[in-house]
Amino acid sequence: RPPFSITAEFILRFNQTKNLKEKKKLLDLARKILLKCKRKLGLSTLGTGEHVHLPTTWIEISYLAQCKGQIQDEALNVLYASLDHASFYYDHPPALFFLAESILYRLCCDAFLKPYLYSVEIKLAKIGYLISLRLFIYFLYGHLESFKEHLLRLQPFLHALSFSGEIYYMYPNIFSNVQVILKTMEIICKRELPSDTIFSRVENKNQHEGTDSHMEHLQDNQKSYEVNNLLWHCIAVWTCVQKNSPHLNNVLEHLTFHKTQLQNKCWMDSALALLVLGEAAKLNMACLKTLMDIMRDFLLTIMSVQNQKENGSVDFSWAWIIVSIYITILTEICLYAAISNLRKTAFIGFCDCKSSKKYILPLDKPEEQPELRETSFLGLLDYFSSKMSDNCEEVIWIGYYNLVYNLVKMSWELRGDEEQDGLRNVIWQTLQKTKNHEKDERIHNALNIAEQAELNDPTDPFTRVSSNGGDEIFSKYIGWRVANILSKLFFPTADILPLKKLLIKPHKTKYLYKKQDSMKKKVLHFTVRLYFKVIEIIYNHVPQYLTQ
Incomplete structure (x- = not known):
C-alpha cells in the first residue's frame, strides 16, 4: 500500500x-x-x-x-x-x-x-x-x-x-x-434504460402538440436523441467565432429565427444553447447582443403570458431555471470576457454612458415600473427589483435573488484586482445600496447565503487578504469545453459550416480524446426532416483564439 x-x-x-x-x-x-x-x-x-x-x-x-x-x-x-x-x-x-x-x-x-x-x-x-x-x-x-x-x-x-x-x-x-x-x-x-425504470414514464402526447417534429427530444423507436435548432445554431455561432468567419452575422440572423424555441418545456437543450452562446459572447459583441436580445424576448413572453388569466393553462413553471442559468452565464461574462468593453456591456448594457449612473445606483422603487429594455445585469436588477412583492411570480423573486447572490460573489471574486477597479467599485456600490434599501427577507437571505455558506468569509471586497483565496466559486472553463466538444460532434469537417442541420451518419468519431483503445467509439444518430437546400460557408483559416 x-x-x-x-x-x-x-x-x-x-x-x-x-x-x-x-x-x-x-x-x-x-x-x-x-x-x-x-x-x-x-x-x-x-x-x-x-x-x-x-x-x-x-x-x-x-x-x-x-x-x-x-x-x-x-x-x-x-x-x-x-x-x-x-x-x-x-x-x-x-x-x-x-x-x-x-x-x-x-x-x-x-x-x-x-x-x-x-x-x-x-x-x-x-x-x-x-x-x-x-x-x-x-x-x-x-x-x-x-x-x-x-x-x-x-x-x-x-x-x-x-x-x-x-x-x-x-x-x-x-x-x-x-x-x-x-x-x-x-x-x-x-x-x-428499460421502460419500467423510474424516469421512463411516457409523457402525454398532447403536451407536444403544435411543435415541430424536430423538436421532439426522444425518439424511442429510432433510438436517437434529437436536439432543437436553437442549440444547433448556437454551436454554429460559436464555431464561427472560433474560426473568425466573415459569415458570423449571417448565422446570428438565422439564430434569431429560432429564439422562440427557448420557450419550450423541454428546457435542457435551451440551457445548453445559452451556455454555448455565452461562450461566444465572451469573445464577440454581436454574440453578446444576440444573447441579451433572446433573453429579453423570452422574459417579455413569459411575463406577458403570466399576466393573462386566459392563458393560465400554459405551464411556465420551469422558466425560472432558464432565468437562473442565464444570470449565471451573464455573471461569468462580466468577469471573464476577453475585453473590458464586453465585461462592461454585460454589466451595464448598451445604454448611453452619460445616463448609466441612474442604473448603477437605484435608490428607491420608481412610481412607474420600468420597461425591460435590455437584459444586462443592471437592466435585470432594475426590472426585477421594481416588480418585487410578497406575492410576485417566482420568475421575479428568483431572478432578483440570483442577481443579488451573484453580486456578492462577483465583489468577492474581484477583490484585489487593480485592473478591474472600475467594475469592482460599481458592483460594490450597487451591492451596498441593495443591502440598505431592500426589505424583502428572501433577498437578505440571498446575501447571507452567498457570504456565509458560499464564500465562508463576508470580507470587504476591497480587502486584498482573504483566507479563501484559492476557492473556485465560478465555473471558468466548462462552457468552453462543452462548446468545443459539441462543435466537433456537429461540424466534423474543419472547413465547412452549413446553415442547416446535416444528417450525421453513424461513424467512429475521433473527437473525444482517447486513452484506452478498448473503449467503444460511437456517435449518436441525428435525424433531420423536411430541410431545404443546404448552404455552405467556407471558413478563413486563422489560428483559434482559444487553444486546448
Whole structure:
C-alpha cells in the first residue's frame, strides 16, 4: 500500500479521534495526500501532463472529502476546479458515475437530515451539476450504452432527490443545479434504460402538440436523441467565432429565427444553447447582443403570458431555471470576457454612458415600473427589483435573488484586482445600496447565503487578504469545453459550416480524446426532416483564439 493512501480506517480515525497529537498527525498526512491529488489533477495545467491521471484521482479526492473540517472543504474545492477545466476523455465515464453516486448519496442522505443549508451542500450541488453535464455530453456521443448498470444504481438516489423541492426551494441557486441533475439523468435514463425504470414514464402526447417534429427530444423507436435548432445554431455561432468567419452575422440572423424555441418545456437543450452562446459572447459583441436580445424576448413572453388569466393553462413553471442559468452565464461574462468593453456591456448594457449612473445606483422603487429594455445585469436588477412583492411570480423573486447572490460573489471574486477597479467599485456600490434599501427577507437571505455558506468569509471586497483565496466559486472553463466538444460532434469537417442541420451518419468519431483503445467509439444518430437546400460557408483559416 502506498504511504499516502486513503482507507476507510483512515477516514474513521480522522473523524472520530479526540487525541490532539494523533489528530495533528492525521491532519498532516491528509494535507500531503491533498497535495499529491492536486498534482495528479494538473490544476495548474488545465488537467494535462504526463503526471496527470484524472479518473483515479477524482475517486481518491472524493474519499478524502469524507474527512470532516477544512480538509473536506479543500478537497471539494479541488474536485470542483478539476471537473470544471478537464477535457473530455474516453476513460472518464466510469469515474464520473462513481462520483455521481457518491455525490447523490451525500445530497440525499446527509443533506436531508439537516435543518439548514450548509456550505457543503452548495459545493456538492455544484459538483453534481458539472458531473451531470459531462455525462450528458458523453450521452450525446453515444458512450453510455454500456453503463446501464451504473444508471440503475443511480435510480434510488435520483428518485429521492426529486422530492427535494421543499428543502431547496428557498435556495434557487442550489435548486437550479439540482434540477439540471434530475433533467439530464431523466433524458439519459429514458434513452438507455428499460421502460419500467423510474424516469421512463411516457409523457402525454398532447403536451407536444403544435411543435415541430424536430423538436421532439426522444425518439424511442429510432433510438436517437434529437436536439432543437436553437442549440444547433448556437454551436454554429460559436464555431464561427472560433474560426473568425466573415459569415458570423449571417448565422446570428438565422439564430434569431429560432429564439422562440427557448420557450419550450423541454428546457435542457435551451440551457445548453445559452451556455454555448455565452461562450461566444465572451469573445464577440454581436454574440453578446444576440444573447441579451433572446433573453429579453423570452422574459417579455413569459411575463406577458403570466399576466393573462386566459392563458393560465400554459405551464411556465420551469422558466425560472432558464432565468437562473442565464444570470449565471451573464455573471461569468462580466468577469471573464476577453475585453473590458464586453465585461462592461454585460454589466451595464448598451445604454448611453452619460445616463448609466441612474442604473448603477437605484435608490428607491420608481412610481412607474420600468420597461425591460435590455437584459444586462443592471437592466435585470432594475426590472426585477421594481416588480418585487410578497406575492410576485417566482420568475421575479428568483431572478432578483440570483442577481443579488451573484453580486456578492462577483465583489468577492474581484477583490484585489487593480485592473478591474472600475467594475469592482460599481458592483460594490450597487451591492451596498441593495443591502440598505431592500426589505424583502428572501433577498437578505440571498446575501447571507452567498457570504456565509458560499464564500465562508463576508470580507470587504476591497480587502486584498482573504483566507479563501484559492476557492473556485465560478465555473471558468466548462462552457468552453462543452462548446468545443459539441462543435466537433456537429461540424466534423474543419472547413465547412452549413446553415442547416446535416444528417450525421453513424461513424467512429475521433473527437473525444482517447486513452484506452478498448473503449467503444460511437456517435449518436441525428435525424433531420423536411430541410431545404443546404448552404455552405467556407471558413478563413486563422489560428483559434482559444487553444486546448
